[in-house]
Amino acid sequence: MFEDLQLPTSVSLFGVLVALLVLHLLYSIFSSSDRKEPPGPRCFPLFGNLFQVDLKNLDQSLFDLSKKYGPVFQVNFGPKKMVVLAGYRTVKQALVNHAVEFGNREITPAFNDLTKRHGILFSNGDTWKEMRRFALTTLRDFGMGRKMSEGIITEECRYLIEEFEQLEGKPFSNTKAINYATANVISTLMFAKRFDYNDPAFQAMVQRENDIILLTGSASVWIYNFFPWLGPFLKNWRELIKNVESNMAEARKLIADLKETLDPEKCRCFVDAFLIRKKQLEDSEIQNLHYHDENLLYSVTNLLEAGNDTTANTVKWSLLYMAKNPHIQDRVQEELSRVVGSRQVQMEDRKSLPYTDAVIHETHRLSNIFPIALPHATSKDVTFQGYSIKKGTTVIPLLTSVLYDESEWESPHTFNPSRFLDKDGKFTKRDALLTFSAGRRMCLGESLARMEVFIFFTSLFQHFRFTPPPGVSEDGLDLTPIVGFTRSPKPQKLCAVRR
Numbered sequence: 001m002f003e004d005l006q007l008p009t010s011v012s013l014f015g016v017l018v019a020l021l022v023l024h025l026l027y028s029i030f031s032s033s034d035r036k037e038p039p040g041p042r043c044f045p046l047f048g049n050l051f052q053v054d055l056k057n058l059d060q061s062l063f064d065l066s067k068k069y070g071p072v073f074q075v076n077f078g079p080k081k082m083v084v085l086a087g088y089r090t091v092k093q094a095l096v097n098h099a100v101e102f103g104n105r106e107i108t109p110a111f112n113d114l115t116k117r118h119g120i121l122f123s124n125g126d127t128w129k130e131m132r133r134f135a136l137t138t139l140r141d142f143g144m145g146r147k148m149s150e151g152i153i154t155e156e157c158r159y160l161i162e163e164f165e166q167l168e169g170k171p172f173s174n175t176k177a178i179n180y181a182t183a184n185v186i187s188t189l190m191f192a193k194r195f196d197y198n199d200p201a202f203q204a205m206v207q208r209e210n211d212i213i214l215l216t217g218s219a220s221v222w223i224y225n226f227f228p229w230l231g232p233f234l235k236n237w238r239e240l241i242k243n244v245e246s247n248m249a250e251a252r253k254l255i256a257d258l259k260e261t262l263d264p265e266k267c268r269c270f271v272d273a274f275l276i277r278k279k280q281l282e283d284s285e286i287q288n289l290h291y292h293d294e295n296l297l298y299s300v301t302n303l304l305e306a307g308n309d310t311t312a313n314t315v316k317w318s319l320l321y322m323a324k325n326p327h328i329q330d331r332v333q334e335e336l337s338r339v340v341g342s343r344q345v346q347m348e349d350r351k352s353l354p355y356t357d358a359v360i361h362e363t364h365r366l367s368n369i370f371p372i373a374l375p376h377a378t379s380k381d382v383t384f385q386g387y388s389i390k391k392g393t394t395v396i397p398l399l400t401s402v403l404y405d406e407s408e409w410e411s412p413h414t415f416n417p418s419r420f421l422d423k424d425g426k427f428t429k430r431d432a433l434l435t436f437s438a439g440r441r442m443c444l445g446e447s448l449a450r451m452e453v454f455i456f457f458t459s460l461f462q463h464f465r466f467t468p469p470p471g472v473s474e475d476g477l478d479l480t481p482i483v484g485f486t487r488s489p490k491p492q493k494l495c496a497v498r499r
């Protein structure tokens with residue numbers, strides 16, 4: 001390396017390198033003795049703690065480690081250091097009391113490849129702020145948490161009920177139709193378009209959406225995040241990219257159709273609202289840094305992906321919990337018959353349905369849809385619970401450890417709606433229910449999701465009794481989850497018997 005240099009130059013360069021190395025060593029010794037890092041299991045060279053965790057069951061593995069190392073600990077995945085926050089108090093303290101410090105998104109190599117830091121889910125800084133604000137206000141103006149969404153959901157629910165009626169009480173696998181229904185709700189909000197459940201292109205799109213979520217949380221995509229050069233050799237990685245590209249192409253087509261028929265006087269959906277805003281900025285010659293095609297495409301696909309699988313899975317879990325606990329289903333149906341009868345359920349009925357509301361909240365807790373939330377990153381150096389955590393460190397708010405926190409929930413693995421009822425049978429909120437996370441990055445679609453789950457759940461149980469198929473006992477229903485980034489129930493047969 002130094003052969004082309006003259007001797008005095010190479011000697012002095014060598015001296016500088018040695019001095020830099022010594023300085024670096026001294027700095028690491030002194031800076032680490034000053035700073036108290038979170039504890040954690042001992043690391044192996046190159047692989048870190050990869051052999052001490054089960055990547056296929058990451059949330060449970062980290063929860064087990066938290067029992068040994070405490071509520072703030074660190075693990076190294078290959079070269080990547082991650083700080084894990086465990087338990088309700090710690091997660092809340094970090095995400096709410098230190099909202100800014102813990103409020104960035106960790107953009108792993110996989111997330112970076114998939115969204116190029118555009119949109120809402122995997123962006124930071126001004127792009128994230130503007131896109132999140134726009135999505136929240138647009139969905140709110142457009143009816144999120146309000147009447148218009150309720151109308152869309154109620155209408156979609158009718159199609160779902162029709163679908164179940166056609167089964168005439170025969171055993172069916174509940175997965176597909178529910179995904180089509182929740183996909184249609186988001187699609188109507190995004191594109192003003194609902195699809196027929198039998199449309200093969202729609203079926204393929206929803207299937208790819210589900211696969212994307214499953215693949216993103218798979219062990220090999222985690223490995224890709226730590227060793228990105230392995231990408232081309234990982235089948236799941238190639239599959240993930242293929243699915244994402246196909247769904248992007250579909251979304252591009254839908255956006256192009258809306259662009260062609262855009263009428264600035266008549267806003268039909270989220271895409272229209274974005275295009276109208278873009279045009280207004282261009283017409284008024286205000287500098288437009290954020291309202292461009294990429295942010296539109298990625299915001300829309302973010303909302304489709306974040307809003308479909310999560311909500312559908314919650315509804316699927318609710319059917320399974322009810323089929324497994326027929327005495328709880330009896331009480332829900334008794335309350336629904338008494339309060340609502342056979343008319344269409346409305347959001348306003350919720351306050352008169354305390355038991356049903358408690359069952360839905362217990363479903364949100366036990367189903368634990370997003371077990372490790374989405375990874376966060378520190379936006380600056382922070383001292384937390386006495387530990388120093390450097391800017392840019394990956395942080396995992398371990399929602400499993402919140403929703404199953406034994407100091408908050410008695411027998412956390414039991415389905416017990418009465419934890420959400422007071423002694424008079426009135427519904428009572430529980431702060432530790434962080435299904436939607438907390439702080440700056442908490443779920444943007446919470447009110448829409450809560451409305452969807454409420455309307456779908458109550459309407460389905462008004463019309464049907466859900467049971468295990470003939471020959472299978474309640475105990476025979478399997479609650480083992482399939483864990484990707486979200487937790488979904490294993491596909492299995494149930495019967496929907498008309499009441």
Ligand code: HEM
Binds near residue numbers: 307310444448
């Ligand atoms: C039961 C259904 C749902 C659950 C359990 C859920 C849960 C979550 C969780 C845990 C996060 C991560 C928060 C964090 O990083 O700390 C999240 C983020 C997000 N969710 Fe949801 N979600 C649901 C439905 C929805 C729906 C219906 C939409 C959209 C219409 C949506 C849009 C988003 C978005 C855009 C983010 C990223 C927020 C950001 O980074 O600023 N979610 N959700």
